[in-house]
Amino acid sequence: MSTAFLGMPELPGGHGNLRGAAEFPDAARQALGNRQLRDNLAHATGAIRAKRSAVVDEVPDWEELRAAGSAVKADTLARLPELLEQLESAVQARGGVVHWARDAEEANRIVTELAGRQGAREVVKVKSMATQEIGLDAALDAAGITATETDLAELIVQLDNDRPSHILVPAIHRNRREIAEIFAEHMRDDQGRPPTDLGDDPAALTEAARRYLREKFLRTPVAVSGANFAVAETGTLCVVESEGNGRMCLTLPDTLITVMGIEKVVPTWRDLEIFLQLLPRSSTGERMNPYTSMWSGVHGEGGAPDGPREFHLVLLDNGRTRALADDVGRQALHCIRCSACLNVCPVYSRTGGHAYGSTYPGPIGAILSPLLTGMDADDTNASLPFASTLCGACYDVCPVKIDIPSVLVHLRGQATRSGHRTERATMRLLAWLMSSAGRFTAARRLMRLARFGARGGRFRRLPPPLSGWTDHRDLPAPPRRTFRQWWAARRRNGGGAR
Amino acid sequence: MSARSEILARVRAALADEPAVRQVPREYRQHSRDAGTADLAEMFGERLAEYTARVHRATPEHTPAEIIAEVLRARGASSAVVARGLPARWRPGTASIGLVDDTGLGIGELDRTDAAVTGCAVAIAETGTLVLDAGADQGRRAISLIPDHHVCVVRTDQIVGTVAEALAALDPLRPLTFISGPSATSDIELDRVEGVHGPRNLDVIVTPVGC
Ligand code: SF4
Numbered sequence: 001m002s003t004a005f006l007g008m009p010e011l012p013g014g015h016g017n018l019r020g021a022a023e024f025p026d027a028a029r030q031a032l033g034n035r036q037l038r039d040n041l042a043h044a045t046g047a048i049r050a051k052r053s054a055v056v057d058e059v060p061d062w063e064e065l066r067a068a069g070s071a072v073k074a075d076t077l078a079r080l081p082e083l084l085e086q087l088e089s090a091v092q093a094r095g096g097v098v099h100w101a102r103d104a105e106e107a108n109r110i111v112t113e114l115a116g117r118q119g120a121r122e123v124v125k126v127k128s129m130a131t132q133e134i135g136l137d138a139a140l141d142a143a144g145i146t147a148t149e150t151d152l153a154e155l156i157v158q159l160d161n162d163r164p165s166h167i168l169v170p171a172i173h174r175n176r177r178e179i180a181e182i183f184a185e186h187m188r189d190d191q192g193r194p195p196t197d198l199g200d201d202p203a204a205l206t207e208a209a210r211r212y213l214r215e216k217f218l219r220t221p222v223a224v225s226g227a228n229f230a231v232a233e234t235g236t237l238c239v240v241e242s243e244g245n246g247r248m249c250l251t252l253p254d255t256l257i258t259v260m261g262i263e264k265v266v267p268t269w270r271d272l273e274i275f276l277q278l279l280p281r282s283s284t285g286e287r288m289n290p291y292t293s294m295w296s297g298v299h300g301e302g303g304a305p306d307g308p309r310e311f312h313l314v315l316l317d318n319g320r321t322r323a324l325a326d327d328v329g330r331q332a333l334h335c336i337r338c339s340a341c342l343n344v345c346p347v348y349s350r351t352g353g354h355a356y357g358s359t360y361p362g363p364i365g366a367i368l369s370p371l372l373t374g375m376d377a378d379d380t381n382a383s384l385p386f387a388s389t390l391c392g393a394c395y396d397v398c399p400v401k402i403d404i405p406s407v408l409v410h411l412r413g414q415a416t417r418s419g420h421r422t423e424r425a426t427m428r429l430l431a432w433l434m435s436s437a438g439r440f441t442a443a444r445r446l447m448r449l450a451r452f453g454a455r456g457g458r459f460r461r462l463p464p465p466l467s468g469w470t471d472h473r474d475l476p477a478p479p480r481r482t483f484r485q486w487w488a489a490r491r492r493n494g495g496g497a498r
Numbered sequence: 499m500s501a502r503s504e505i506l507a508r509v510r511a512a513l514a515d516e517p518a519v520r521q522v523p524r525e526y527r528q529h530s531r532d533a534g535t536a537d538l539a540e541m542f543g544e545r546l547a548e549y550t551a552r553v554h555r556a557t558p559e560h561t562p563a564e565i566i567a568e569v570l571r572a573r574g575a576s577s578a579v580v581a582r583g584l585p586a587r588w589r590p591g592t593a594s595i596g597l598v599d600d601t602g603l604g605i606g607e608l609d610r611t612d613a614a615v616t617g618c619a620v621a622i623a624e625t626g627t628l629v630l631d632a633g634a635d636q637g638r639r640a641i642s643l644i645p646d647h648h649v650c651v652v653r654t655d656q657i658v659g660t661v662a663e664a665l666a667a668l669d670p671l672r673p674l675t676f677i678s679g680p681s682a683t684s685d686i687e688l689d690r691v692e693g694v695h696g697p698r699n700l701d702v703i704v705t706p707v708g709c
Contacts, residue, residue, distance in 0.1 A: 040687070043687070043688070044687075047688050048688070050680060060527070061525070061526040061527045064523070064525040064527075065526045066527040067523050067525070068522055068523055068524055068525070070527055071520050071521075071522040072522050074520055075515065075519055075520050075522060077513075077518045078513065078517045078518065078520075080508050080509050080513065081509050081513075082509055084506065085506075085511070085615065088689055089698070094671075099501075100500070100501040100502040100505050100560060101501060102501050102504060102505060106501060114597040123601045126617060138687075149567065150695075151685075152683045152685040152686070152694060153685035154685075156685070169684070169685060169688070170685075171685055171686075174686075175687055176689075177688055178689055179686055198658075202686040202687065203691045204691040205686055206683055206693075206694055208688070209692055209694070210534045210693070210695060212611075213695065214695070217695070218605050218606065218609060229514050234671060234680040236670045237670075242681065242682050242684075242694075243694035243695050243696070244643065244680070244681035244682060244694055244695035244697075245681050245694070246641065247643050247695070248643065248695050250639075251640055251643055252605060252640065261668075262505065262509070264537025266502065269670045270662075270665065270666075271522075272629045272665060273660075273661050273662040273665045273666075274526070276524075276661050276665075276676075277661050280625075282528050284679070286549075286625065287545060287625040287626065287677035287678070288622075288625035288626065288627045288676065289678065289680050290549070290663075290677065290678050290679050290680070290696070291675065291676065291677060291678075291681065291696060292674075292675070292676035293674070293675055294673070294676075295669070295671075295673050295674075295677075296670060296671045296672075296673075298669075301671070302669070302671035302672045302673065302674055303632060303640075303673075304638075304672070304673040305632055305637065305638035306638035306639055306640050306673075307639065307673055315505070317508065321505065321508035321509050321511075321512045322512075324509065324512035324513065325511070325512035327515055327517070331510075332515075357647040376704050455584070473565050
């Protein structure tokens with residue numbers, strides 16, 4: 001079982017895990033050599049795509065929900081300072097403590113100190129992109145505190161000292177046999193015993209994880225979570241999940257520490273009626289996910305007969321204000337992390353998540369990571385805006401209507417201006433598409449023809465079969481020469497593909 | 499400068515172009531088209547059953563208390579914890595099922611209890627969702643979480659059509675748990691496995707008001 005490009009998680013610096021060691025094209029080429037990975041990805045992304053379409057198609061007002069979700073997020077960003085202050089007072093009024101963290105390092109320090117104050121040697125964690133982004137597990141570990149991931153896929157990844165590769169299904173790159181090996185090798189109970197009767201049946205493997213984690217849930221005094229939403233007017237936090245590990249972490253431990261990006265706030269309670277419809281259907285392709293928990297303050301507040309006695313909310317910037325300052329790019333902060341754009345992306349579904357380097361993979365990662373970190377000339381993240389064919393599928397499925405293709409084009413301009421070696425990066429990145437994508441060639445040729453109809457770098461309508469989605473929106477105009485034509489010409493002239 | 503003032507200052511600086519504050523268009527449906535109580539109960543039952551929860555219909559002839567006793571027996575449960583406010587008429591009279599009132603049981607005791615019986619606050623037909631708000635007939639969150647079998651009684655007048663109607667009926671300041679089927683994971687090769695950390699078995703009894 002070989003997995004390329006997976007270094008040991010390192011103690012994160014200022015930004016945390018928002019940058020990979022290699023540029024996208026180099027990391028992607030390694031991924032493409034892994035047949036197992038490609039098979040798993042094709043199966044998984046295809047299956048979730050089908051489920052999503054079925055439950056989205058049955059909603060008669062899906063477009064109205066998307067429009068509302070997008071508007072709530074735009075409104076939130078426009079009024080962010082007042083909403084954050086409102087959220088802060090609402091949480092404080094119900095017994096919570098609010099902390100502010102400028103970057104990953106500061107957030108890690110706050111959480112580590114809070115956990116340390118409780119004398120905790122161990123904390124349980126609910127899957128959270130924000131804590132993955134800041135590299136919290138490694139920071140806690142360095143302070144002698146063991147963080148146990150309790151989401152099954154995160155646990156698999158953690159036991160294997162690996163990195164998540166998908167927002168929703170972090171172990172999408174592992175099959176059952178590999179997971180059984182990981183459990184047998186690394187899973188140990190309190191007495192140091194490995195699991196028995198393991199086999200490689202998903203039900204048996206899940207049962208092993210249930211037993212392993214249950215004793216931890218029942219006795220660990222500190223939990224760390226993320227949050228999907230926080231309501232400014234009520235101070236209500238919301239965690240959406242499937243397995244019940246979230247409920248365990250939010251209910252049993254005495255202390256709960258929630259780390260949340262500042263963009264996750266929504267103005268009103270009523271706004272959740274939009275997102276609780278958009279998120280599950282876009283994400284797991286279910287009408288509703290098995291469990292959603294909401295809490296406003298601590299034990300005893302609002303008649304709460306249990307739950308944490310101490311609640312800390314850490315509001316995280318870590319580049320979000322930098323992204324916010326980009327008037328085209330700021331819409332990336334609308335993202336509700338559903339992962340629908342990953343599953344429809346022709347690039348992601350071939351390369352998988354690790355190629356993107358950052359915690360945030362796929363189309364959203366390709367814009368969000370460079371927006372959060374900025375792009376220097378030698379920044380690996382400057383290659384990400386080129387990790388796309390601009391096919392537009394991501395925009396069509398995005399429940400909050402983030403126009404990812406336009407942001408990609410915008411960021412390509414920035415990367416080029418900052419002196420990034422655009423051409424080489426692009427060439428390497430898309431080289432793998434050359435071998436097997438006849439349809440892709442045809443589509444790109446059509447797009448090139450369509451360029452004649454573009455005005456001001458945008459066009460309103462493409463010829464079929466691409467008209468299906470330009471009917472609904474603008475598409476950034478493709479470059480004068482397609483990548484493939486450029487590449488073919490370059491090869492004729494003796495330029496290598498490498 | 500404190501982190502708080504620095505972040506707020508950065509946010510204000512980032513918004514120097516003063517992006518327009520948009521009115522949110524709420525043109526999506528607030529209410530379900532099939533607003534009849536019978537239709538909603540039907541849809542709720544079907545959709546919840548799709549998550550592999552078992553759904554039962556109570557009648558004056560086949561009461562919630564009887565069904566509770568049957569489903570507990572069918573699952574081999576010998577003990578079930580209930581909130582003290584669970585209505586007397588929902589409590590099975592059978593001596594073979596020991597109902598334990600939650601008087602602050604320890605987590606370990608809950609872990610050794612086979613089942614939990616609760617009411618709910620609201621149910622959503624379109625998504626097949628139960629919502630618990632720690633009301634008197636439900637009790638604290640741990641009850642419906644730790645035992646491996648959750649039996650939930652839903653009155654037909656608690657069933658609403660849409661998510662929007664449910665939120666309008668709920669108090670955001672209460673601790674809320676939305677439950678749509680038993681706990682599940684698809685983390686291994688996308689094979690759905692039911693029962694991870696939450697209860698592996700979910701029985702839902704839909705009852706007319708007054709039963
Ligand atoms: S960008 Fe849109 S589709 Fe992609 S994860 Fe975020 S919300 Fe989902």
